[in-house]
Amino acid sequence: MGLPPFVVNPDETFDALYGMRRLEIEEHLARGEITVRSDLLQPWGLVHGGVYAAMAESLASWSTALAVAAAGQIAMGLSNTTSFLRPIREGTIHGLATRRHRGRTTWVWDVDMTDDQGRLCATSRVTVAVRDADQVLGPRG
Amino acid sequence: MGLPPFVVNPDETFDALYGMRRLEIEEHLARGEITVRSDLLQPWGLVHGGVYAAMAESLASWSTALAVAAAGQIAMGLSNTTSFLRPIREGTIHGLATRRHRGRTTWVWDVDMTDDQGRLCATSRVTVAVRDADQVLGPRG
Amino acid sequence: MGLPPFVVNPDETFDALYGMRRLEIEEHLARGEITVRSDLLQPWGLVHGGVYAAMAESLASWSTALAVAAAGQIAMGLSNTTSFLRPIREGTIHGLATRRHRGRTTWVWDVDMTDDQGRLCATSRVTVAVRDADQVLGPRG
Amino acid sequence: MGLPPFVVNPDETFDALYGMRRLEIEEHLARGEITVRSDLLQPWGLVHGGVYAAMAESLASWSTALAVAAAGQIAMGLSNTTSFLRPIREGTIHGLATRRHRGRTTWVWDVDMTDDQGRLCATSRVTVAVRDADQVLGPRG
Numbered sequence: 424m425g426l427p428p429f430v431v432n433p434d435e436t437f438d439a440l441y442g443m444r445r446l447e448i449e450e451h452l453a454r455g456e457i458t459v460r461s462d463l464l465q466p467w468g469l470v471h472g473g474v475y476a477a478m479a480e481s482l483a484s485w486s487t488a489l490a491v492a493a494a495g496q497i498a499m500g501l502s503n504t505t506s507f508l509r510p511i512r513e514g515t516i517h518g519l520a521t522r523r524h525r526g527r528t529t530w531v532w533d534v535d536m537t538d539d540q541g542r543l544c545a546t547s548r549v550t551v552a553v554r555d556a557d558q559v560l561g562p563r564g
Numbered sequence: 565m566g567l568p569p570f571v572v573n574p575d576e577t578f579d580a581l582y583g584m585r586r587l588e589i590e591e592h593l594a595r596g597e598i599t600v601r602s603d604l605l606q607p608w609g610l611v612h613g614g615v616y617a618a619m620a621e622s623l624a625s626w627s628t629a630l631a632v633a634a635a636g637q638i639a640m641g642l643s644n645t646t647s648f649l650r651p652i653r654e655g656t657i658h659g660l661a662t663r664r665h666r667g668r669t670t671w672v673w674d675v676d677m678t679d680d681q682g683r684l685c686a687t688s689r690v691t692v693a694v695r696d697a698d699q700v701l702g703p704r705g
Numbered sequence: 706m707g708l709p710p711f712v713v714n715p716d717e718t719f720d721a722l723y724g725m726r727r728l729e730i731e732e733h734l735a736r737g738e739i740t741v742r743s744d745l746l747q748p749w750g751l752v753h754g755g756v757y758a759a760m761a762e763s764l765a766s767w768s769t770a771l772a773v774a775a776a777g778q779i780a781m782g783l784s785n786t787t788s789f790l791r792p793i794r795e796g797t798i799h800g801l802a803t804r805r806h807r808g809r810t811t812w813v814w815d816v817d818m819t820d821d822q823g824r825l826c827a828t829s830r831v832t833v834a835v836r837d838a839d840q841v842l843g844p845r846g
Numbered sequence: 847m848g849l850p851p852f853v854v855n856p857d858e859t860f861d862a863l864y865g866m867r868r869l870e871i872e873e874h875l876a877r878g879e880i881t882v883r884s885d886l887l888q889p890w891g892l893v894h895g896g897v898y899a900a901m902a903e904s905l906a907s908w909s910t911a912l913a914v915a916a917a918g919q920i921a922m923g924l925s926n927t928t929s930f931l932r933p934i935r936e937g938t939i940h941g942l943a944t945r946r947h948r949g950r951t952t953w954v955w956d957v958d959m960t961d962d963q964g965r966l967c968a969t970s971r972v973t974v975a976v977r978d979a980d981q982v983l984g985p986r987g
Contacts, residue, residue, distance in 0.1 A: 430609030431602050437612035440581065440603045461572050462581045465625070468571030471578035472625070472641040473618020480613040484606070500613040501811065502784060502832065504645040504927050506954055506973065508947040523969060524931040528810065528834070529783065531929055531969070533956075546946060546954070548971055550784065550929065552810070642952065643925060643973065645786050645830065647813055649806045664828060665790040669951065669975070670924065672788055672828070674815075687805060687813070689830055691788065691925065693951070712891030713884050719894035722863065722885045743854050744863045747907070750853030753860035754903040754923040759896020766888070766895070782895040786927040 426492045427556055438481050441474055443518075445482070450490040453482040453520040459513050469510040472545075476505045479534035479547030482520035487530045487551040497556045501529065505547040514539040520549075528553055567633045568697055579622050582615055584659075586623070591631040594623040594661040600654050610651040613686075617646045620675035620688030623661035628671045628692040638697045642670065646688040655680040661690075669694055708774045709838055720763050723756055725800075727764070732772040735764040735802040741795050751792040754827075758787045761816035761829030764802035769812045769833040779838045783811065787829040796821040802831075810835055849915045850979055861904050864897055866941075868905070873913040876905040876943040882936050892933040895968075899928045902957035902970030905943035910953045910974040920979045924952060928970040937962040943972075951976055 438445075441463060447454040455478060457463070465471045480503050487498035517537045524531035534547040579586075582604060588595040596619060598604070606612045621644050628639035658678045665672035675688040720727070723745060729736040737760060739745070747753045762785050769780035799819045806813035816829040861868070864886060870877040880886070880901060888894045903926050910921035940960045947954035957970040 427608060429607045431605045431607050433607045435603060436607055437582075437604050437614060438606075441578075441614075462576060463578050464572045465579075465622075466570045466572050466574045466577055467568060467638070469640070471618060472621040472644055473578060473582075473614055476617035476621070476644060476646065477612060477614020480617070481606075484613075497608070499610070499651070500648050502645065502647045503613055503617055504643065504786065504971065505617065506643045506947075506971065507641050508949065508954060510640070524929075524966060526931065528836070531931060543947060546971075548927065548929065548969075554810070645927065647806075647830065647832065649808065649813060665788070665825060667790065669977070672790060684806060687830075689786065689788065689828075695951070709890060711889045713887050713889050715889045717885060718889055719864075719886050719896060720888075723860075723896075744858060745860050746854045747861075747904075748852040748854050748856045748859055749850060749920070751922070753900060754907070754926055755860060755864075755896055755900020758899035758903070758926060758928065759894060762895040762899070763888075779890070781892070781933070782930050784927065784929045785895055785899055786925065787899065788925045789923050792922070 426488065427497055437477065441477060443478055443481055445485060448485050448489055450486065451522040453486040455482050455518040457516040459511060459516065468512055470516065472507055475536050475545035476503055476547060478516065478518045478536060479503060479505060479549050482518055482534055483532035483549035483551055486520060487553065491553050495556050496553050498551045498553055501550040501552045503547060503549050505545055507545050509542055509544040511538050511544050567629065568638055578618065582618060584619055584622055586626060589626050589630055591627065592663040594627040596623050596659045598657040600652060600657065609653055611657065613648055616677050616686035617644055617688060619657065619659045619677060620644060620646060620690050623659055623675055624673035624690035624692055627661060628694065632694050636697050637694050639692045639694055642691040642693045644688060644690050646686055648686050650683055650685040652679050652685050708770065709779055719759065723759060725760055725763055727767060730767050730771055732768065733804040735768040737764050737800040739798040741793060741798065750794055752798065754789055757818050757827035758785055758829060760798065760800045760818060761785060761787060761831050764800055764816055765814035765831035765833055768802060769835065773835050777838050778835050780833045780835055783832040783834045785829060785831050787827055789827050791824055791826040793820050793826050849911065850920055860900065864900060866901055866904055868908060871908050871912055873909065874945040876909040878905050878941040880939040882934060882939065891935055893939065895930055898959050898968035899926055899970060901939065901941045901959060902926060902928060902972050905941055905957055906955035906972035906974055909943060910976065914976050918979050919976050921974045921976055924973040924975040926970060926972050928968055930968050932965055932967040934961050934967050
């Protein structure tokens with residue numbers, strides 16, 4: 424069946440706005456990168472917490488969406504728990520998503536975000552709901 | 565003592581990039597708004613989960629930061645748990661942050677995000693660490 | 706249709722072991738109490754964090770289970786995020802669960818736990834999956 | 847300096863009540879086991895979600911507490927996010943805690959809980975606060 428048709432060109436979505444590059448999107452793993460820019464920071468010069476949460480959400484959701492599309496299913500984020508461990512001020516944020524659970528109705532991902540020195544700076548647990556495509560127009564939960 | 569000096573002009577931070585307007589920042593409550601634009605969406609036309617997480621993070625962090633500044637302390641997000649309940653496609657996201665706990669070293673906030681019909685669409689629990697300002701240059705945790 | 710048949714007598718489950726009394730179980734709200742005993746503590750005399758998580762899980766799950774039973778559906782916990790705000794050493798833990806979201810496939814609850822002085826000591830966000838009863842024998846997710 | 851003196855004999859705490867055996871407690875890793883009994887179940891025969899949360903909390907807290915005791919510090923759980931992936935009905939719950947972050951004021955752990963077939967059934971992220979021992983009598987946060 425394949426992915427549902429795009430409503431927004433993927434090059435013009437939120438991922439594009441904050442500069443998330445998808446490097447690898449597999450069924451059980453995903454990788455991405457973000458180059459730190461001043462408009463990704465909070466006023467005191469640290470990368471904003473929402474940037475990490477967004478990166479994790481995207482990697483987990485894209486991987487799940489691509490994997491379940493063949494069965495006519497769509498993926499939607501259900502929850503995102505992000506812990507902020509160490510600030511990043513410059514360089515690149517490296518995101519690695521690993522699938523921890525593949526259930527009938529939910530997939531669970533861990534997403535680690537590291538800096539250019541390989542230090543763990545944030546880590547997210549993302550739960551993605553898998554639903555039949557015809558539910559996409561209704562409430563998420 | 566007051567807030568630590570800004571490293572980035574608040575009008576040029578991540579909040580500005582995704583269009584979060586702070587309407588009210590009090591010690592125990594904060595309110596903000598985001599006008600939905602196509603570059604806040606994911607490819608299937610729903611507001612990206614990272615937008616909700618970012619809004620919650622900002623409201624909780626700003627309120628805590630302003631409140632503890634007088635004591636020479638700074639605020640940094642420790643964790644952000646966001647549940648996605650109902651998608652938003654257009655209109656305005658209305659955020660209301662309510663402080664649930666004010667401890668010596670952590671403050672805990674609940675942030676509800678509703679659509680123009682007043683329906684709860686996402687809700688976040690944000691834990692903000694409060695530290696002496698001289699710790700700001702070290703690891704967050 | 707009603708609740709699925711019990712496998713374990715409710716008076717002999719985990720709730721009985723740690724002494725959780727269900728005072729009120731409604732579709733949108735639940736209340737319970739636990740009398741603090743030494744075998745609910747950790748070695749330094751504070752109520753164990755697992756006690757709060759268990760109480761929240763039970764209140765949210767019972768309320769959802771009773772509400773959806775009429776439709777031939779069952780409820781199973783999907784995730785439980787508990788924040789520990791203030792220790793309790795003695796007296797009674799008072800739990801109040803409030804439903805925040807009622808979706809087709811997930812219900813979301815906030816559960817506040819207070820001490821005898823009414824101070825907020827722990828708070829949980831519990832997501833409960835709602836599934837058709839014939840799924841109960843398979844994986845949760 | 848060593849651990850603060852016990853208020854409750856560790857053999858008579860909550861861990862003893864629900865039968866959690868600590869097999870290995872190291873600074874960066876911990877392992878434990880729980881034999882499933884009927885009084886650890888909910889009425890429909892599944893291990894109660896609170897049992898997983900409690901196990902994770904204990905493993906993370908004990909490891910942190912032992913590691914920081916030499917510096918005159920104590921450990922207290924700050925938050926516990928547990929995802930329930932697959933039910934367990936019988937046998938043994940095997941818990942493995944891995945430290946993900948060691949900060950000055952918080953340590954973050956991932957705790958995986960598997961069944962006798964090695965399947966991941968629950969997973970927790972536990973954040974433990976590290977404080978000077980003289981703070982133990984005040985609020986947690």
